[in-house]
Amino acid sequence: MLKNAALSTLAALTMGLSGTAAFAGDPAAGEREWRGCRSCHALTDDEGNQIQRGGRSAPNLYGIPGAAVASADPDFGYSDPLLAYAETGAVWNEELFVEYVTDPTAFLRHHLGDDSVRSAMTYRMRRGAEDMWAYLESVSPAVEDDAAAGDDAAEDAATD
Ligand code: HEC
Numbered sequence: 080m081l082k083n084a085a086l087s088t089l090a091a092l093t094m095g096l097s098g099t100a101a102f103a104g105d106p107a108a109g110e111r112e113w114r115g116c117r118s119c120h121a122l123t124d125d126e127g128n129q130i131q132r133g134g135r136s137a138p139n140l141y142g143i144p145g146a147a148v149a150s151a152d153p154d155f156g157y158s159d160p161l162l163a164y165a166e167t168g169a170v171w172n173e174e175l176f177v178e179y180v181t182d183p184t185a186f187l188r189h190h191l192g193d194d195s196v197r198s199a200m201t202y203r204m205r206r207g208a209e210d211m212w213a214y215l216e217s218v219s220p221a222v223e224d225d226a227a228a229g230d231d232a233a234e235d236a237a238t239d
Pocket residue numbers: 112113115116117118119120136137138140143147148149150151152156157158159160161162176179180198199200201202204211
């Protein structure tokens with residue numbers, strides 16, 4: 080058991096490191112890119128604090144990292160194609176996020192295998208998607224994927 084715990088901690092650490100190396104987004108640069116999102120999206124935490132002001136024609140982007148697709152803003156009426164994609168159980172990770180914001184219509188066509196769908200999000204982020212991801216991660220609650228959960232457990236054990 081102990082050996083397994085140590086191994087999973089090691090795996091979590093290694094994944095964390097390789098993640099950082101592969102996707103070195105800059106949160107400060109991402110924050111500057113918010114101007115591209117704000118005409119449609121706001122960024123408001125669960126207590127109602129406005130991290131970024133923005134429009135209401137698109138879902139609140141708080142907590143996107145690690146959230147199931149089309150779930151971060153329960154008050155928003157997501158479009159049918161995005162809801163169809165959400166039925167696959169997909170969760171926003173950096174790879175999917177970057178693909179989506181770069182070209183939301185191409186993303187849906189690719190993942191739904193249907194060239195007739197169009198995304199309700201008409202904006203395309205031409206560069207800086209990794210930075211935007213890093214920014215959203217920096218202002219969102221910790222992502223609770225398996226690796227992170229293992230990490231937390233290890234930290235709890237170490238500090239207790
Ligand atoms: C012109 C308006 C508009 C702009 C600008 C825009 N979006 Fe969107 N975005 C939308 C709409 C509308 C949706 C909901 C799409 C749907 O329901 O299919 C959406 C959905 C999303 C989602 C999926 C949300 C979820 O809960 O699954 C992400 C992620 C996203 N946008 C990121 C961004 C980012 C980052 C920017 C800025 C770089 C941006 N968007 C700019 C309109 C916009």
